[in-house]
Amino acid sequence: xxxxxxxxxxxxxxxxxxxxxxxxxxxxxxxxxxxxxxxxxxxxxxxxxxxxxxxxxxxxxxxxxxxxxxxxxxxxxxxxxxxxxxxxxxxxxxxxxxxxxxxxxxxxxxxxxxxxxxxxxxxxxxxxxxxxxxxxxxxxxxxxxxxxxxxxxxxxxxxxxxxxxxxxxxxxxxxxxxxxxxxxxxxxxxxxxxxxxxxxxxxxxxxxxxxxxxxxxxxxxxxxxxxxxxxxxxxxxxxxxxxxxxxxxxxxxxxxxxxxxxxxxxxxxxxxxxxxxxxxxxxxxxx
Amino acid sequence: xxxxxxxxxxxxxxxxxxxxxxxxxxxxxxxxxxxxxxxxxxxxxxxxxxxxxxxxxxxxxxxxxxxxxxxxxxxxxxxxxxxxxxxxxxxxxxxxxxxxxxxxxxxxxxxxxxxxxxxxxxxxxxxxxxxxxxxxxxxxxxxxxxxxxxxxxxxxxxxxxxxxxxxxxxxxxxxxxxxxxxxxxxxxxxxxxxxxxxxxxxxxxxxxxxxxxxxxxxxxxxxxxxxxxxxxxxxxxxxxxxxxxxxxxxxxxxxxxxxxxxxxxxxxxxxxxxxxxxxxxxxxxxxxxxxxxxxxxxxxxxxxxxxxxxxxxxxxxxxxxxxxxx
Numbered sequence: 315x316x317x318x319x320x321x322x323x324x325x326x327x328x329x330x331x332x333x334x335x336x337x338x339x340x341x342x343x344x345x346x347x348x349x350x351x352x353x354x355x356x357x358x359x360x361x362x363x364x365x366x367x368x369x370x371x372x373x374x375x376x377x378x379x380x381x382x383x384x385x386x387x388x389x390x391x392x393x394x395x396x397x398x399x400x401x402x403x404x405x406x407x408x409x410x411x412x413x414x415x416x417x418x419x420x421x422x423x424x425x426x427x428x429x430x431x432x433x434x435x436x437x438x439x440x441x442x443x444x445x446x447x448x449x450x451x452x453x454x455x456x457x458x459x460x461x462x463x464x465x466x467x468x469x470x471x472x473x474x475x476x477x478x479x480x481x482x483x484x485x486x487x488x489x490x491x492x493x494x495x496x497x498x499x500x501x502x503x504x505x506x507x508x509x510x511x512x513x514x515x516x517x518x519x520x521x522x523x524x525x526x527x528x529x530x531x532x533x534x535x536x537x538x539x540x541x542x543x544x545x546x547x548x549x550x551x552x553x554x555x556x557x558x559x560x561x562x563x564x565x566x567x568x569x570x571x572x573x574x575x576x577x578x579x580x581x582x583x584x585x586x587x588x589x590x591x592x593x594x595x596x597x598x599x600x601x
Numbered sequence: 602x603x604x605x606x607x608x609x610x611x612x613x614x615x616x617x618x619x620x621x622x623x624x625x626x627x628x629x630x631x632x633x634x635x636x637x638x639x640x641x642x643x644x645x646x647x648x649x650x651x652x653x654x655x656x657x658x659x660x661x662x663x664x665x666x667x668x669x670x671x672x673x674x675x676x677x678x679x680x681x682x683x684x685x686x687x688x689x690x691x692x693x694x695x696x697x698x699x700x701x702x703x704x705x706x707x708x709x710x711x712x713x714x715x716x717x718x719x720x721x722x723x724x725x726x727x728x729x730x731x732x733x734x735x736x737x738x739x740x741x742x743x744x745x746x747x748x749x750x751x752x753x754x755x756x757x758x759x760x761x762x763x764x765x766x767x768x769x770x771x772x773x774x775x776x777x778x779x780x781x782x783x784x785x786x787x788x789x790x791x792x793x794x795x796x797x798x799x800x801x802x803x804x805x806x807x808x809x810x811x812x813x814x815x816x817x818x819x820x821x822x823x824x825x826x827x828x829x830x831x832x833x834x835x836x837x838x839x840x841x842x843x844x845x846x847x848x849x850x851x852x853x854x855x856x857x858x859x860x861x862x863x864x865x866x867x868x869x870x871x872x873x874x875x876x877x878x879x880x881x882x883x884x885x886x887x888x889x890x891x892x893x894x895x896x897x898x899x900x901x902x903x904x905x906x907x908x909x910x911x912x913x914x915x916x917x918x919x920x921x922x923x924x925x926x927x
Contacts, residue, residue: 327826333845333847334847365673413627468608527876
């Protein structure tokens with residue numbers, strides 16, 4: 315994994331510090347051109363990996379960059395699923411309706427793979443079909459790491475349904491030939507659970523920042539876990555939703571021995587360049 | 602059944618989650634195959650066959666009253682999802698029953714556990730704004746965006762509709778921060794896409810302490826990515842605008858006691874929120890369950906969202922329905 319990964323929250327109005335800012339961002343990134351423009355700025359600054367959700371808009375971005383030679387070295391780390399899509403479907407259509415909508419093909423057709431799986435209530439196969447469907451939009455694009463979104467990782471973790479985490483891991487590795495990653499707000503708990511299920515040195519992306527924002531279990535336990543280097547680790551929410559000044563925030567994560575990559579999102583050339591330079595600068599200093 | 606409640610309880614270090622109950626065969630099959638919990642499709646059987654200390658009820662609202670009653674009858678502490686009950690008379694009896702049996706009772710109004718709204722309550726209780734002369738309480742989100750489909754949430758008489766599902770949160774927040782409602786007027790319940798229930802609620806509220814203001818709630822507003830609740834308070838000394846992520850305070854004069862400057866002051870969620878042991882979808886969802894469990898373990902702790910306080914919200918829902926009919 316590259317040291318610096320570029321995130322997509324800003325494009326979809328996800329802002330953890332202000333609902334008002336999130337609305338302004340939604341308005342600004344209404345067109346795909348506006349998103350591509352910011353991705354180009356990130357590439358100019360030497361950031362070549364874009365970590366993004368399987369939002370419909372990302373599908374459109376993929377269509378634009380797929381055959382464009384300018385983006386041939388560009389790497390995407392898909393994060394799935396785009397949870398709101400499913401949450402809205404669950405409210406509107408119920409469990410059965412949601413499965414019908416998102417499992418490809420007719421689930422009532424017992425000649426189709428999805429139909430057989432549905433009849434047998436084979437949830438693992440249904441999940442595999444849904445993973446494959448989510449990944450379709452990235453066809454022809456380099457996606458070496460494929461992530462499970464935190465809302466799903468943490469839900470399965472809490473429900474103790476570890477076998478689905480293992481299923482995702484194995485399916486991404488064997489069928490998609492990529493490294494499976496797990497996004498979480500519960501790093502120590504998840505790591506322990508994955509290890510218990512036989513997954514050693516997993517790839518994890520977790521909220522890591524100086525003030526302990528969204529770090530379940532607290533800063534001390536996180537720092538200890540990071541030092542043990544039991545996983546390939548990406549730090550996200552480094553700025554703690556804007557609560558920390560950039561310099562202090564990046565210095566903290568760069569000095570944690572055991573963090574491989576740092577994920578951040580920004581919309582302006584100034585902020586992208588400043589953040590990238592800070593990470594480069596602090597990463598060069600000995601820990 | 603409440604999948605996210607179940608995950609929060611499953612991860613809770615002080616809880617041994619025994620059993621789950623649902624009527625969906627597909628959900629039950631998933632739990633049977635992939636979880637360690639015992640699975641039931643009849644709540645009475647679950648209560649009889651498991652030795653439960655507490656129960657979390659997240660069924661369609663029309664079942665709340667009978668389920669809560671049965672749990673209380675069996676001396677089990679109850680956390681019930683909001684709104685509490687469809688008929689305030691049922692709610693009153695249940696609140697009395699829980700109190701007389703000394704059982705912990707809580708309703709899932711999670712805004713009471715948000716750092717930002719707690720800060721607003723603290724500031725108002727310290728008289729930061731002086732006389733508050735108006736409030737605007739709003740919730741908007743994208744639930745029903747077209748004219749088709751639907752679950753129990755879109756059915757009349759089952760606790761469906763924007764009034765029960767969305768506005769209950771907003772009303773409870775007004776009660777939490779400012780005080781209880783005395784009177785409602787000019788109520789408009791509007792159907793936008795739904796055939797049988799309202800998708801938007803607009804009304805004027807007058808509180809027991811004579812503060813008055815407006816309620817504006819709409820679940821067919823897709824300009825919001827998820828449910829977004831905001832409260833604006835206007836007082837003689839200034840104004841507060843707060844949502845789940847920030848509190849913006851405008852003061853005519855500085856307040857040294859509370860460390861606030863003249864003009865605008867902004868407080869963010871990150872400074873106002875305590876961490877939780879397990880995070881799923883917002884600290885407040887974990888915090889409300891933590892609080893319930895703490896209350897069960899330590900009976901001296903006062904619960905922040907009891908049946909009695911939720912009953913006041915149910916009463917306002919009835920008042921709004923009646924006002925619309927008039």
